[in-house]
Amino acid sequence: MNDILPPDSARWEWLESKVRSLMERYAYRNIRTPIVEPTSLFVRGLGEVTDIVEKEMYSFEDRLNGEQLTLRPEATAGVVRAVAEHSMLYDGGKRLYYMGPMFRHERPQRGRYRQFHQIGAEALGFPGGELDAELILLANALWKELGLHNVRLEINSLGQPDERKAHRAALIAYLERHVDALDDEARRRLHSNPLRILDTKNPAMQQIVEAAPRLIDFLGEASLQHFNVVKAILDANGVSWRVNPRLVRGMDYYNLTVFEFVTDQLGSQGTICGGGRYDYLIEQIGGKAAPAVGWALGVERVLELLKEQGSAIPPVTPDVYAVIPDAAALPVAIATLERLRAHGVSVQMHGAPASGEGMGSMKSQFKKADASGARHALVFGSDELARGMVLCKSLRDGSGAQTEHCLDSVSEWASTLQFSS
Numbered sequence: 001m002n003d004i005l006p007p008d009s010a011r012w013e014w015l016e017s018k019v020r021s022l023m024e025r026y027a028y029r030n031i032r033t034p035i036v037e038p039t040s041l042f043v044r045g046l047g048e049v050t051d052i053v054e055k056e057m058y059s060f061e062d063r064l065n066g067e068q069l070t071l072r073p074e075a076t077a078g079v080v081r082a083v084a085e086h087s088m089l090y091d092g093g094k095r096l097y098y099m100g101p102m103f104r105h106e107r108p109q110r111g112r113y114r115q116f117h118q119i120g121a122e123a124l125g126f127p128g129g130e131l132d133a134e135l136i137l138l139a140n141a142l143w144k145e146l147g148l149h150n151v152r153l154e155i156n157s158l159g160q161p162d163e164r165k166a167h168r169a170a171l172i173a174y175l176e177r178h179v180d181a182l183d184d185e186a187r188r189r190l191h192s193n194p195l196r197i198l199d200t201k202n203p204a205m206q207q208i209v210e211a212a213p214r215l216i217d218f219l220g221e222a223s224l225q226h227f228n229v230v231k232a233i234l235d236a237n238g239v240s241w242r243v244n245p246r247l248v249r250g251m252d253y254y255n256l257t258v259f260e261f262v263t264d265q266l267g268s269q270g271t272i273c274g275g276g277r278y279d280y281l282i283e284q285i286g287g288k289a290a291p292a293v294g295w296a297l298g299v300e301r302v303l304e305l306l307k308e309q310g311s312a313i314p315p316v317t318p319d320v321y322a323v324i325p326d327a328a329a330l331p332v333a334i335a336t337l338e339r340l341r342a343h344g345v346s347v348q349m350h351g352a353p354a355s356g357e358g359m360g361s362m363k364s365q366f367k368k369a370d371a372s373g374a375r376h377a378l379v380f381g382s383d384e385l386a387r388g389m390v391l392c393k394s395l396r397d398g399s400g401a402q403t404e405h406c407l408d409s410v411s412e413w414a415s416t417l418q419f420s421s
């Protein structure tokens with residue numbers, strides 16, 4: 001679990017603001033659900049035989065009523081619970097997005113944390129492949145917006161439950177013939193969740209897995225048609241994709257389209273975003289049946305990839321640093337700063353240091369002003385104040401140019417201090 005400190009936190013805010021503006025353009029609305037949910041929601045929603053439910057959840061007992069609670073390991077189950085609880089689909093489909101921390105008890109390593117952050121988008125109440133495609137286009141637009149490259153799209157179709165059932169029988173028969181080559185986990189899942197064996201990260205099992213019966217060969221007409229709709233829309237929008245028949249994803253709730261955005265630049269934790277259709281989840285957790293599709297991206301991994309690719313985001317600096325030589329000037333100075341802020345100017349006030357006396361020397365105040373990255377210093381010297389004026393020094397253009405401004409007419413000169421002006 002990490003602390004996110006300035007200046008690094010500015011990268012987070014930058015990413016989040018890009019996401020917000022993009023979600024607005026696709027008409028996705030923000031939803032905020034609790035971080036703690038009943039454990040049963042995740043067990044029912046994600047599936048009992050999944051990595052998350054088997055070993056990754058932070059669960060505890062409510063000390064008052066003994067209810068089993070869990071820190072959310074992902075947000076889709078909570079979103080779906082909220083959608084059902086508030087009958088949000090009564091007047092048609094909804095497009096939603098969220099951002100926030102998730103918790104999984106995993107072995108910490110690069111790109112894998114115990115508290116990490118996801119941004120996710122969900123479209124609920126729409127059955128068509130065009131929504132799957134819209135969500136993929138939305139993620140793809142985000143990579144463009146962030147200046148991210150070398151991200152490839154892998155897609156697959158998991159079909160419908162009856163198709164999966166036929167494939168499952170064939171898969172179990174195949175795996176039983178090769179049971180000697182399976183690891184302990186795979187053997188344990190052989191009859192409970194054989195599809196997940198295809199998702200193994202054990203290199204010793206890759207060959208077995210590669211030659212296993214492919215789900216896509218068991219799909220019927222309607223499932224293939226749904227998949228074709230998605231692919232055609234991606235093609236029409238110049239988004240390249242590759243069908244990865246082994247892409248099954250970590251949760252049980254998916255059907256039809258699943259997809260991941262993957263990079264080779266983050267070592268073995270190369271999936272930055274994953275999602276798919278989950279038409280049966282809402283009913284599964286006790287809501288009225290409704291189709292849905294969504295994705296979630298890992299914020300840490302996206303930021304790490306941006307760093308890896310050398311992307312620089314503009315530093316966050318104040319417009320103005322207020323140099324206040326004498327504490328006696330504080331009331332008048334701060335009243336001026338407040339008026340500047342009301343006019344949209346960002347202002348950092350010099351703070352008297354813990355060591356030493358008073359406000360600190362002019363030299364140390366200007367040093368701080370330079371370090372802040374401000375473009376201007378406003379100097380509240382006693383001579384100028386006596387005349388109702390304040391001195392403005394340019395810090396960044398090397399000219400050292402000085403101007404005087406009248407304290408009574410802030411509105412007339414405030415905008416000249418702003419970066420954008």
Ligand code: ATP
Nearest residue numbers: 106111112113116250271272273274296297298301
């Ligand atoms: P993985 O196969 O890497 O464990 P997952 O299938 O468990 O991923 P999802 O549940 O689909 O991942 O979550 C969506 C995204 O969230 C992932 O693609 C990844 O970018 C990010 N993510 C998942 N787990 C972590 C973690 N422990 N730390 C950081 N990011 C994570």
Ligand code: MG
Nearest residue numbers: 051052104250
């Ligand atoms: Mg995982």
